[in-house]
Amino acid sequence: MTTVTTLLRGIDLDAEGRQAGSIDIEHSDNRHDDGVIPVPVVTLSGGSGPTVLLLAGTHGDEYEGQVLLHRLMRETDPSTVSGRLIILPALNLPAVRAATRVSPLDGGNLNRSYPGDERGDPTAQIAHAVVTGLLPLADLALDLHSGGANSIYLPSTFVYAGPDPETWQRKKDAAEAFGMPWSFVVPPRLEPASFSAAADEAGVLMISTELGGGGGVDPAIVRDSAAGLRRVLAGAGVLRAPDGTPTAPPTTWLDLGRGAxxxxxxxxxxxxxxxxxxxxxxxxxxxxxxxxxxxxxxxxxxxxxxxxxxxxxxxxxxxxxxxxxxxxxxxxxxxxxx
CATH class of the missing domain: 2.40.50.100 (RNA polymerase II/Efflux pump adaptor protein, barrel-sandwich hybrid domain)
Incomplete structure (x- = not known):
């Protein structure tokens, strides 16, 4: 099983400050001669406090979340963090490089690949590394999606119902703090091999997003979701929202279940x-x-x-x-x- 000590290259999770490293995914094909795919990881730590796991690039053609995390990790002073941020802005690196929804190496859809396989194809290895090495560290997790090249969503948070009343209430509170115009609720375990389902099984509070899409980057959505992300991190007690951060506007809840x-x-x-x-x-x-x-x-x-x-x-x-x-x-x- 993957362990934290063997998972991250170039990062000491006990150290404070800003660190950059990678999760090295083993792969050998015509392009990668028994080499690795270095999935980038940045940690920002200011000492004791909660740990928040932030993911984007699960699908390589979904850009708003990637932009948000690139800004967050470059603009945040680690000394202002109470706890630790673990940021993966290009989680499915092969798909991000190719600007595709799924991995060009194995055709894998990362958000249908959890809990993964340590010795599987690259997509399965990434899922396994997240579930066994990073998710157990987290008090809160966010997986930032948008519609990608194939669709455009109402700018929204996206939340699996359940798995228990207390966690469900905390998910709703986090979605309302994010303050997107819309919030989707879907049935529990709608996609059993998704990261949302994996977080529920691990007992980690997690919400996702659908931040527009269409294969581009909408400045207004990025502006609003950047403020929302800061509010959620402030609510988790890990990072104070900057002065001037607007209060969360009301969100309209929609049921986006089966048959939609x-x-x-x-x-x-x-x-x-x-x-x-x-x-x-x-x-x-x-x-x-x-x-x-x-x-x-x-x-x-x-x-x-x-x-x-x-x-x-x-x-x-x-x-x-x-x-x-x-x-x-x-x-x-x-x-x-x-």
Missing amino acids: AVRTPARGLFEPLVTLSQRVAAGDLLGYVHPVEEPERSSEPVVAHRDGIVAVLRRPPLVDFGDNLLHLADPVPEGGPA
Whole structure:
């Protein structure tokens, strides 16, 4: 089993200050001749206090979270930290290098690979290292996602319900402190091999995000989520929020559970007729799919299968059978999820 002492190269977790090192993932192929993939790690420590684990780049084409962590680790004076920040801004380094959702080395989706395998492919090794070497150290964990190149989300926190009433309340408090305009709640263990599920199993408080997407970086979302991240870290007692940090605005809770996806009825070019945050009713026209190769065929209408709020929109217009065009979320009653 991976241990902390063998996991991190160049970092002494007992030392104070700023340190930079790596998790060395073993891999041998035509490009890597029995070498390693050095996943970058930065620690900022100011002495006794809680430990917060911060991840981004789980999917390589999701950039807002990566930018947030690069700013945090460069702009934070370690002497202002009460405890320790463990920051991995490019967790799935092969995917980050390739600007792809999954690893180009093994096709692995890191957020479907937990708890991983110490002797497996690179993606499985990364998951194993996080679960066995880093997650047990954490009092709080954040995994920063966005929609990536394939989709755009409402800027939001993203939280698994449960696993027990006390932890669920703490998750809700953290999401509300983050203060994004929207907060998604999904069923417990919605993806059993996700980092969210792994954190629940480890008993570590964890929230995720979906910070826009579309394969770019939205300055307004980065600005708002940077303030939200500072508020969450302040609430954890690890880092004081800078003077002038705005108080958390209210968040609107949405249920993004199973049955939210609207899939394409045909292969072709998707023309959406709705926008993010728009409310629709069952039977409403959401868009058209125009057949590309068959101009004699009529365009296929896309119709809402139920009421909901447009929470996610596909970005690339070209679609094929099985592709999701958008997701419809249910509003949660006033007062937030139970």
